[in-house]
Amino acid sequence: MNALLLALLLSHLGPRPEVLLGATPAARARGKPTVRKVKATQAPPDTPPDARAKPPQGLPPEGAEDQAPSGPPTPEVSDPLLTPVPPAPIQMRSWDEALELVRQRSTDLSTAQAQVESAGGQARVALAGLLPSLNGTVLTQLNILDTDNTSLFFGGGSGGGGGLGGGTTGFQTSDPPVTGGSDTQTPTKPPVAGLLTASVALFNYQAITTLRTAREGQRTATLSLAETRRQLSLALARALVSVAAQERLAEVNRVNLRSALERLALAQRRLELGAGTRLDVVRVQQDAETARALVVVGDEDLRKAREALGLALGTPEAVGLAPGVRVESLMQRAQKDCRTLENLEGRSDLAAARSRITVAERQISSVKAQYVPSLSLSSTTVALTVKEDAVNVPFWNIGATLSLPFWDGGVREGLLRQSRAQATSARQQSLALERSVTIEVAQARRGVKVAQDSRDISSREQKLAEENDRLTRRSFEVGTGTSLELIQTAAALRQAELALVVREFQLERAKVEAFLAEAACDW
Known part of the structure; x- marks a missing residue:
């Protein structure tokens, strides 16, 4: 003693x-x-x-x-860093609330939805190549040099070439009256004409293959949207777990700082009573400064985690968790919005990769279809304004067009080589994705067991470090322990407590990742 x-x-x-x-x-x-x-x-x-x-x-x-108390009274300590970080301006109370913000503000989700809409538009354009088309043109002309001698000209580029033979046809409108059809009538001044053209493809293999390719592309975009939802669910779960972990670490850091300040007060009291040395105080003060540094770093990590959660929710502000919200309940609710797949082949990213291969193969067929002749049916009618009657229809033509693609300078050959290369690239990307997904799922399944074992080991280490720190502190109080032992055990306890918090949240994250690795999210 x-x-x-x-x-x-x-x-x-x-x-x-x-x-x-x-x-x-x-x-x-x-x-x-x-x-x-x-x-x-x-x-x-x-x-x-x-x-x-x-x-x-x-x-x-x-x-x-x-x-009697179990030990000497705990000294009162104070420090500005003991004040907790202010709460975030926005706080999440449930998974459903966070998911609703993702639906409303996520740029990735909006982009994926826009791609689905764009693919649907491309499919509709491809379908138009197989449906009838109807075009109308109304025109009037005036001969500036001789207003009494005006002719109407219908050029092939104005929409009437199909029924008029693709050339330029003119109708004389000067006196004496021109003959339109079986009757002789005088056109109005200025003349007004209407041209109506209709066409339909009787056989167009290129349009058929283009439509099939576009519809498969629409399916690819839909699968990509499903994969985007899964990735957003995973990112949101990770962000929520990260915020919860950082909030707990910040709390533990302050507890450790308070404990370090209490040891510093005890060392200073021993020095005042003559039972301690200046070296003891310096050692304990160094440990207190280390605890302060951890508080500063932990607070910044908490702010970054809140900002990352805000970005995941589509807002530039920091977002935290409401008091009393448990991360376990959030993750349980997250698993209800996604369903477990019966087999790994149904995962959205793998399905989208296989769909891209189909699109690339159909693009090859589309290029080959350009070598096939096409047959179309067209009809054209013209109406003129005349003085004797309101409208006169001089003719109504109907015809068929057979297109024979003999030579285009090598354009089709180049497109064929390009589409084949794209198909090969799509196959290799799909194969690489299948390999990585297989490893990812295996690691996710194994990660839960590893995280569970690590958490149990950290729990035992924390209890041993806590008991070691308690005994060392008592020995230091009665004078049988040294300040060096006190600092070493305090540092070991601090590291054990922080490691336990990290392992607990790593376990929750591993469970979520293992579930979403083999799940589909249809929200």
């Missing part, structure tokens, strides 16, 4: 020599003195009753040892 402890004990003694103090082995193991009472001599008969009732001076009252 050192001089400081002896001085503290003797300060409680009274002048009565028959009072004996001692420290039991159990008390020494706990690092605190225990008062052991010895039966006092019987008081003389003439002793006043009040004097007999009073316990001997220096002894605690009856039962006081049962009410």
Whole structure:
């Protein structure tokens, strides 16, 4: 027992020599003195009753040892860093609330939906190549040099070439009247003509293959949208777990800082009483500064995690978790919005990769279809304004067109080589994705067991570090331990507590990743 402890004990003694103090082995193991009472001599008969009732001076009252604290009182400490980080301006209370923000604000989701819409538009354009088309043209002309001698010209590039033979046809509108059909009628001045052209493809293999390719591309975009939903669910779950972990780490950092400041106050008190050295204070102060640094870094990590959650939710502000929200309940609700797949082949990214191969192969067929002749049916009618009647229809033509693609300078050959290369690239990308997904799923399944074992080991390490720190602190209080041992055990406890928090949230993250690795999200 050192001089400081002896001085503290003797300060409680009274002048009565028959009072004996001692420290039991159990008390020494706990690092605190225990008062052991010895039966006092019987008081003389003439002793006043009040004097007999009073316990001997220096002894605690009856039962006081049962009410005594387990150790010395904890010193009061204060530090600006002990103040927690202010809560985030936006706080999530449930998974459904977070998912609703993702639906409304996610740029990735909006982009994937726009790609689905674009693919649908391309499919509709491809379908138009197989459906009838109907075009109308209304025109009027005036001969500036001779207003009385005006002719109407219908060029092949104005939409009437199909029925008029693709050349330029003119109708004389000067006096005497021109003949349109079986009757002779005089056109109006200025003349007005209407041209109506209709066409339909009787056989167009290129349009058929283009439509099939476009519809498969639409299916690819839909599968990509499903994969985007799965990735957004995974990113949201990771962000929520990260925020919860960083909030817990920030809390643990402050607990460790308070403990370090309490050890510093104890070392300074020992130095003031002459039982400690300046070296002890410096060592403990170094440990306190290390704890402060962890608080500063942990607070910044918490702010970054909140900002990352805000970006995942589609907002530029920091987002945190509402008080009392447990990450376990959030993850359980997240698993209800996604369904487990019966086999890995149904995962959206693998299905999209296989669909891209189909698109590339059909593009090859589309290029080959350009070598096949096409047959179309067209009809054209013209109406003129005349003086004798409102409208005169001079003719109505109907014809068929057979297109024979003999030579285009090598354009089709180049497109064929390009489409074949794209198909090969799509196959290789799909094969690489299948390999990586197989490893990803295997690692995700194994990761849950690894995270569980790591969490259990960290839990045992934390308990041992806590007990070691408690015993070392008691030894330091009674003077049998050194400041170096106190700092080492405190640092070990701090690392064990932080590791336990990280392992707990890694376990939750591993469970979510293992589930979503073989799931489809249809929200």
